[in-house]
Amino acid sequence: MIRILPRPQHIEEREGRLLLDYHCRITMDSSCPSEVFFYASQLAEQLKKSSGIELLIDRRTSGAHKGIVLCMSGEAGITRENKKEKEAYRLEITPEGVTVCAAEKEGLFNGVQTLRQLIIQYGSSLPCLYIEDYPELSVRGWFMDVTRGRIPKMAYLKELADRCSLYKINQLHLYIEHTFLFDGLSEVWRDDTPLTAQDILEFDAYCAERNIELVPSVATFGHLYKVLRTKTFHELSEVEEAEGTAFSFYERMCHHTLNSTDDRAYELVCRLIDEYSPLFRSNLFNINCDETFDLGRGRGKERADEIGSHVMYVQWVNRVCEHVKALGKRPMFWGDIIAAHPEAIKELPEDVICMTWDYSPTPREINVKKLWENGAHQYLCPGVQGWNQAIHQLDNAYENIKQMAAFAHKYDGEGLLNTDWGDFGHFQHPELSMVGIVYGAAFSWNSDIQEKSAINADISVIEYGDRSASLVEVISHMSNQAVVNWGEFVRILENCRYQVAEREVTAFWEKYDEQTENSQKQIEFCNEAIRNDMAKVSALLVGIEEGKRKYIAPILHMAEGQILINTMFGVIKNVHDGQQNPCIDKRALAEAFEIWYYEYRRQWHKISRESELYRIGELIFWLADYIREL
Known part of the structure; x- marks a missing residue:
């Protein structure tokens, strides 16, 4: 074959x-x-x-x-x-x-x-x-979050560019909120390991040689958690949090939008764009502007009551787009907010690209269609389904990317931009993103979409050198065994530690009571399934190309991490329910998680800078101590 x-x-x-x-x-x-x-x-x-x-x-x-x-x-x-x-x-x-x-x-x-x-x-x-x-879509892209926990080393970024180019990926975005060495922002990046201008210039040239356009991508409205928690810039936040509020992975996802009525916020955004854009040969600039949940709810409420928050949103995006265009760049932005008022796309610059996203296994066609009917230039944006996970949800990735690619072909999309986010600390190892990246490359190039088992076999052979052609199918089965995923687990832990993930503790746990009925039996069943799949993957290693075996070790390690998360969740839930499980040695479980984290840290440092690894470590250490005291 x-x-x-x-x-x-x-x-x-x-x-x-x-x-x-x-x-x-x-x-x-x-x-x-x-x-x-x-x-x-x-x-x-x-x-x-x-x-x-x-x-x-x-x-x-x-x-x-x-x-x-x-x-x-x-x-x-x-x-x-x-x-x-x-x-x-x-x-x-x-x-x-x-x-x-x-x-x-x-x-x-x-x-x-x-x-x-x-x-x-x-x-x-x-x-x-x-x-x-020939390709049916002009742009087959990949969007990687390098700002909310994990910043890849330059050698690893180059390796990823090499691997992506093999499948004819021709566009790449590195998402930045604060992890670039911006002048005057040392207060923001001082505890991080940011990318530098030389890094960008070097990687831009490396990508260009491989027919990949590296596109600048900076948050310019929402998702500015680290920026808007500083002493210098906190006054620019739409809703300001109380001084001394502890860091929260959950809160980082939900708040910290710029106050669009403050000209100082616009001046800050323009300064970031002006400093970053000259480093790229691309004629595009991604201003993001997604999930502006707080818009019009704080300092801008009076303005929102007068004209509506959706009008405020369009005015801000228009203003930033015009600045980008003045630099000779074509602006791009996320379409989640404007989807509620698709006719407003006509108020933005005619050539602006709307990045329409939906990460559900059954994404909604209606938003894509309405934007298309209003003349939007669209990238369709599915996801590799790794964020919030220990093991990427490959079945969901296949269904999501397949459907979004079909929408792109149907509604004259300019491209498919496959996303890889770093929610909750970018806990996932990037390796399994390659499966979703190849799905996106394949489905955007050719609208005759392969069945999942067929493309999984192709990826197993071409990407991993697996003679049995079964590796990806085994991992796909293993990825479905999370009783709770990492994102849910973090919310539980932050609820225990800070009570910030949900204000109503009872309501918070009701969801998990429904989700995990007979949870202990479910945990044991899922953990045994993971162990069996780990054994299958290990048995395949001898038939996998020697140079590709290094990619499998972190997958097996993250599988063990899911077993520990499942087990830890069971212990915490029993405590919440007022029950005890005498079969579990809590001290041994705490030690097992600490030992696991030691290897996690080793795997992290192979491909990533220090970044915000310490935040994941702090949470795991707190959990280990918490479990020991139960």
């Missing part, structure tokens, strides 16, 4: 095979610009890694060297009528050699990625075939 992700628009399997050996070369014909040398180098490196064969790269076409030819020509049956055609390519493998041809370098890059996937599976003995391919 030939596995290619995304699936090509047209593929013909033919008889015969091509055997590549040291006589062969990778030849760039005279039509190729200098950037194509990097593409040729990718092929040479992949062939060496997958087969041990080392091919020379050449530009001389006078000799008759068998092997791989990269060419750019409009005569190849590929034209550049629009942006989609710009990324089209043709790939042909015969017993005499491989030809990858495109009208533009972006298309040639895509063809090379397809060939790399074939080399991953077949090494130097390639099946003969013919492919004509």
